[in-house]
Amino acid sequence: MGHRILHRRSFLKWTGAALATAVLPGRVCRAAGKPRDSEKPNFIVIFCDDMGYGDVGCFGSTKHRTPNLDRMAAEGTRFTSFYVTSGVCTPSRSSLMTGCYPRRVNMHQNEAGLCVLFPVNHKGLHPHEITIAEVLRGQGYATACVGKWHLGDQPDLLPTRQGFDYYYGIPYSNDMGTRQGPGRPPLPLLRNEEVIEAPADQNTLTRRYTEEVIKFVRANKDRPFFVYLPHTMPHNPVHASDAFRDKSANGRYGDAVEEIDWSAGQILAALKDLDLDDKTLVLFTSDNGAASRWGGSNGPLRGWKGSTWEGGMREPCIVRWPGRIPAGAACDELACTMDLLPTFARLAGASAPTDRIIDGRDIWPLMSGRPGAETPHEAFYYYQMDQLQAVRSGKWKLHLPLKPKKRNWGKPEPGCPLQLYDLDADIAEQNNVAEEHPDVVERLLALAEKARDDLGDTGRKGKGQRPAAFVPHPKPLRMSAK
Numbered sequence: 001m002g003h004r005i006l007h008r009r010s011f012l013k014w015t016g017a018a019l020a021t022a023v024l025p026g027r028v029c030r031a032a033g034k035p036r037d038s039e040k041p042n043f044i045v046i047f048c049d050d051m052g053y054g055d056v057g058c059f060g061s062t063k064h065r066t067p068n069l070d071r072m073a074a075e076g077t078r079f080t081s082f083y084v085t086s087g088v089c090t091p092s093r094s095s096l097m098t099g100c101y102p103r104r105v106n107m108h109q110n111e112a113g114l115c116v117l118f119p120v121n122h123k124g125l126h127p128h129e130i131t132i133a134e135v136l137r138g139q140g141y142a143t144a145c146v147g148k149w150h151l152g153d154q155p156d157l158l159p160t161r162q163g164f165d166y167y168y169g170i171p172y173s174n175d176m177g178t179r180q181g182p183g184r185p186p187l188p189l190l191r192n193e194e195v196i197e198a199p200a201d202q203n204t205l206t207r208r209y210t211e212e213v214i215k216f217v218r219a220n221k222d223r224p225f226f227v228y229l230p231h232t233m234p235h236n237p238v239h240a241s242d243a244f245r246d247k248s249a250n251g252r253y254g255d256a257v258e259e260i261d262w263s264a265g266q267i268l269a270a271l272k273d274l275d276l277d278d279k280t281l282v283l284f285t286s287d288n289g290a291a292s293r294w295g296g297s298n299g300p301l302r303g304w305k306g307s308t309w310e311g312g313m314r315e316p317c318i319v320r321w322p323g324r325i326p327a328g329a330a331c332d333e334l335a336c337t338m339d340l341l342p343t344f345a346r347l348a349g350a351s352a353p354t355d356r357i358i359d360g361r362d363i364w365p366l367m368s369g370r371p372g373a374e375t376p377h378e379a380f381y382y383y384q385m386d387q388l389q390a391v392r393s394g395k396w397k398l399h400l401p402l403k404p405k406k407r408n409w410g411k412p413e414p415g416c417p418l419q420l421y422d423l424d425a426d427i428a429e430q431n432n433v434a435e436e437h438p439d440v441v442e443r444l445l446a447l448a449e450k451a452r453d454d455l456g457d458t459g460r461k462g463k464g465q466r467p468a469a470f471v472p473h474p475k476p477l478r479m480s481a482k
């Protein structure tokens with residue numbers, strides 16, 4: 001503990017007054033070995049990187065063999081209007097962790113205005129934010145993050161400082177270690193806060209993540225646990241281990257997807273083996289849509305990773321908890337990663353933080369298949385970095401008129417006209433029906449204005465935004481000299 005307390009002090013120094021007065025939740029050591037509270041379910045979140053809506057069999061893939069995920073869907077419920085809050089990694093992940101829109105927690109772009117964090121950036125998720133791991137740890141959960149973090153690579157911003165008892169994985173994207181230099185270390189693999197391998201052997205990451213998760217689950221089988229498994233794959237450069245390489249019908253990308261499927265099967269088998277099957281909620285989804293280049297598919301959806309078309313932000317989602325979540329069901333009500341924090345909090349006997357705005361809502365009525373349950377979201381907002389680009393309410397999605405329309409990378413599009421789509425009838429966003437429904441357009445424009453006021457827009461600060469953390473002298477993560 002000694003070095004951690006020291007870190008905490010230095011941390012308080014660099015973040016200044018705002019944090020000095022902050023409560024630091026979830027950082028008190030909890031007594032170990034408490035007997036299992038049978039009312040508290042375990043949670044495992046399998047979070048792929050850049051896997052698209054159409055990349056698994058139970059969401060229509062004909063290229064990839066995903067028998068384990070297909071069985072998981074047969075034993076659980078598929079969510080077919082499940083969203084992330086951004087078409088790219090960092091902002092999307094900040095929402096799963098905090099239950100908030102990226103702009104709320106200021107993680108919608110890095111300090112240079114780029115769409116994600118890069119190695120040795122100053123910025124990261126503010127430790128004052130209360131993460132889903134901190135909420136659950138406060139309820140006696142053992143917590144682990146195994147995989148790609150991407151919410152700050154400095155020691156004070158790592159998962160171990162954001163509510164996770166254990167961390168094993170890479171701190172940012174797997175394409176961020178290929179060009180090396182003074183500020184660009186070889187891709188580090190960390191255990192807790194120590195770099196144990198650099199560059200990380202990417203071929204074996206999915207297999208090793210799986211082993212780490214199963215080890216953690218076994219070690220904590222007698223108490224409630226929360227495992228967050230943000231896979232590194234199938235993000236480019238796509239890798240798979242020997243057992244899967246060159247085996248799929250869709251090149252390296254398909255190999256990686258099939259290995260992730262195997263991984264899910266191993267984890268589900270371990271739960272069964274440990275008699276934890278009906279005590280564990282397992283959720284499978286992805287952090288954003290498939291990119292246009294590497295072999296992924298967004299199924300019927302328009303657009304790719306990095307866009308506010310459905311293909312960028314609507315994800316395949318499977319939720320399984322035998323006996324509690326209906327088997328073989330599908331739910332088309334709007335839900336999103338922000339909802340996991342309040343939902344899991346409720347199931348763990350807690351509530352979402354009440355001292356700040358949380359955008360997510362409890363979706364247990366949807367997950368548990370309560371008849372007539374509807375989405376708790378009046379509106380869902382599609383931001384591209386700092387720009388509000390679209391809003392969905394019910395079946396309607398309005399693309400705002402923009403000049404220019406920002407892109408996550410490359411030059412902005414010169415403009416984008418106002419468009420209204422009926423997603424129930426037109427999931428592919430092909431038929432603009434704005435002229436036929438001026439009343440709907442007006443209602444959604446008003447909802448957009450509410451978001452601008454609260455969360456901001458390009459050139460406009462929102463009233464409800466909170467700060468990110470900022471480290472003044474970031475250092476590259478390297479292996480320590482032995």
Ligand SMILES: [Ca+2]
Nearest residue numbers: 049050089287
């Ligand atoms: Ca991603």
